[in-house]
Amino acid sequence: MTTDTKVIIGVIVATVGIIIGAGLYTNRNAAQTGEVGPSVDQPERLSQEDDPVLGAQDAKVTVVEFGDFQCPACGSLHPLLKQLKEEYADQSVKFVFRHFPLTQLHEHAQLSAEAAVEAQKQGKFWEYHDKMFESQPALTRADLEKYAQELGLNMEAFRTALDEHTHRDVVAADVADGRALGIRGTPTLFINDQHYTGSYSATALKSSIDSALQQ
Amino acid sequence: MIARKYLLATVAFAGLLISGYLFITHVSALPLLCGDDGGCHIVQASRFASHFGIPTAAYGILFYAALGIATALEKKTWLKLITASGFIVSLYLTYLEAFVVEAWCQWCVASAVLATLAFFIVWLHPKQHDN
Numbered sequence: 001m002t003t004d005t006k007v008i009i010g011v012i013v014a015t016v017g018i019i020i021g022a023g024l025y026t027n028r029n030a031a032q033t034g035e036v037g038p039s040v041d042q043p044e045r046l047s048q049e050d051d052p053v054l055g056a057q058d059a060k061v062t063v064v065e066f067g068d069f070q071c072p073a074c075g076s077l078h079p080l081l082k083q084l085k086e087e088y089a090d091q092s093v094k095f096v097f098r099h100f101p102l103t104q105l106h107e108h109a110q111l112s113a114e115a116a117v118e119a120q121k122q123g124k125f126w127e128y129h130d131k132m133f134e135s136q137p138a139l140t141r142a143d144l145e146k147y148a149q150e151l152g153l154n155m156e157a158f159r160t161a162l163d164e165h166t167h168r169d170v171v172a173a174d175v176a177d178g179r180a181l182g183i184r185g186t187p188t189l190f191i192n193d194q195h196y197t198g199s200y201s202a203t204a205l206k207s208s209i210d211s212a213l214q215q
Numbered sequence: 216m217i218a219r220k221y222l223l224a225t226v227a228f229a230g231l232l233i234s235g236y237l238f239i240t241h242v243s244a245l246p247l248l249c250g251d252d253g254g255c256h257i258v259q260a261s262r263f264a265s266h267f268g269i270p271t272a273a274y275g276i277l278f279y280a281a282l283g284i285a286t287a288l289e290k291k292t293w294l295k296l297i298t299a300s301g302f303i304v305s306l307y308l309t310y311l312e313a314f315v316v317e318a319w320c321q322w323c324v325a326s327a328v329l330a331t332l333a334f335f336i337v338w339l340h341p342k343q344h345d346n
Contacts, residue, residue, distance in 0.1 A: 005287045008224045012283035015228065019235035019276060026243030072316050073261045105254070105318060137317075184249055185256030 043193035045177040047096045050170065052116075052125040054085055055094030061212045064096045064190040066178045069113065069132040070106035070139055074187045077200050078133035084205060093209060097129060099174040100186050108139035110171065115144045115158070117167035122153050220286060223294075223336055227283030230329045234275030237322055241270045249321070258320035263311050271308070275326055278304070282333055294337045302334035 040046065046064050047053075065081065067074040085095055099116070101109030112132055119128030131147045132139060141162070148158045161167060178188070181195075189196040189205075191212050198204040240247040241259060249255040258264065264271055278301045285293040305327035312319055 004220070005289075008220075008227075008287035009284055011224075011228060012231065012280055012287070015231045015235065016276060016280050019231070019238060022235075023239050023242050026239055071257060072318075073257045076262050105257075185254070 037195035037197045039193045040181050040190070040195060042180055045180050046190055046193060047098070048173070048177070051096050051098060051174075052120050052129070053094055053096050054126055055089075056092065057094070059094035060092040061209055062094050062096060062190075062192055063209065064098060066098045066100040066174075066181075066183050066186055066188040066190075068099075068101045068106060068109045068186045069116065069129075070109040070137060071102060071186045072136065075133050075136040077187050078130075080200060080202060080205065082130065083202065084209070087206075088209065092213065097125075098178060099171045100178045100183060100188070101171065101175070102186060108137075108144075110168075111141065111162060112139050112144060113171045113174075114165060114167045115148065115162060117170045118158050118161040119148065119151070119153060121161075121167075122157070124151050124153060127151050128153075219336060220289065223286040223333060224283060226329050226333045226336070227279045227286060230279035230282070230326055230333075231276060233322055233326050233329070234272045234279060237272035237326075238270055238276055241272055254318040255320035255322055257318035258312060258316055258323060261316045261318075263308070263316060274304070278330070298330070298334040298337045301330040305330040 047062065063081075063084075065074075065077075081095070097116075099113040101113045103110050116125060116128055116132065119125050128147060128151060131151065132144075135143065135147065144162065145155070145159070149155060181190075187200075191208050196205070196208060198208060237247075237259075241264060247255055247259060266274065278297065281297050282294070282301070285297055308323060309327050312323065
């Protein structure tokens with residue numbers, strides 16, 4: 001073996017060793033902190049009175065999702081969150097949805113969010129929310145109207161709200177809160193006032209919610 | 216072709232750093248640095264961040280380590296096989312970003328560029344002799 005062969009192999013093997021070592025070390029630290037990051041600086045921005053909520057207002061644990069209806073990763077997370085909403089229905093857990101449309105990436109995200117606010121005003125937020133996530137990526141204006149029709153919303157009010165962007169400010173307020181909390185992408189979850197950094201699996205999420213319930 | 220050997224070794228090393236970084240941020244709570252559009256968070260939160268239960272970045276580490284070792288040993292047939300599979304996998308992952316996840320992860324794109332580069336370095340030198 002020539003010297004450069006040995007050097008290259010040495011560097012490659014050492015780098016892989018360092019990566020695996022760092023992975024194991026940081027992974028153990030993540031496990032110790034229960035898969036949630038440090039508490040956020042401005043917990044009052046996590047939810048506001050006008051947010052759609054599922055569960056008792058005074059629940060011990062609050063799960064907040066900052067989401068975008070056109071974001072595929074939010075769509076992938078949706079079935080899992082829906083399952084958790086059912087499983088924790090009789091426990092002291094409430095789920096809050098905040099709008100965080102990534103308008104640069106997703107052309108329908110903004111209007112979808114506004115449509116969801118109108119559905120909320122008409123008392124059908126979660127039904128509309130489920131329908132949009134389950135129908136991704138069909139979120140054009142015509143699609144939004146079709147889902148509203150299927151849920152029996154008042155179509156005249158719905159169309160007006162979309163035409164006049166009545167709920168633009170509600171969405172913008174959520175986005176401003178999200179930015180203040182340091183959100184860069186969607187979906188971002190918070191369990192009480194801690195940023196959830198674990199994986200999007202039922203086991204990982206439930207263990208974090210359960211430990212928050214026991215605190 | 217000494218220069219080509221060092222070039223490939225550099226590509227392998229740079230690739231290891233990128234996939235190593237993605238791997239560590241995947242398995243731990245360390246933050247993933249990302250452009251303003253949040254593309255890498257979307258990609259890393261997508262179901263394609265793992266394949267068959269193994270983080271996609273781990274395949275990258277395996278690929279670049281194999282590339283580095285085959286380069287060091289000057290194994291030409293290995294190099295052809297390794298870079299061809301790396302190139303095909305990169306094409307597939309880039310396709311997923313563009314059309315399925317619809318978000319760009321700059322680190323993943325950088326890795327795809329490196330894998331493509333390695334592929335052309337190896338395959339565009341038909342008259343090389345095996346040592």
